Amino acid sequence: MPDPYPPKEIGCHHTGFQKKCRDLVTKGLCNRWVCLIGADPNTGETLNHYNCIDNWVLKLGLEQSQMSRQTGAAVESFRNCMVELNTGIPQSQLPRTNWGVDDAKRLTDDKRE
Secondary structure, eight states: OOOSSOOTTOBOGGGTTOSBHHHHHHTTOOOOEEEEEEEOTTTOOEEEEEEEHHHHHHHHHHHHHHHHHHHHHHHHHHHHHHHHHHSSOOGGGSOOOOOOHHHHHHHHHHHHO
């Protein structure tokens, strides 16, 4: 389990480094000290570490960019599969979805007989 408190020598940049982060966190005056659990987007190493949320912004931005690229690749792959499935099928094998007036008349005439 990582140490949930900041090092004693670290100053808070929101106070102009006048106050120590540890004092603010232990008194419950800072809600920016958080634990991030997951995988590092650069190295893939497991993360379980406390730090100021302002220091996590870059790693979280990298993770978001990576997820966006993966989503785009998945959509493109799905699109390519759908195009491949829809090409080469003769029109006669496609299900008929556009009924004409003659077809509707024929069906109603068949029911009357």
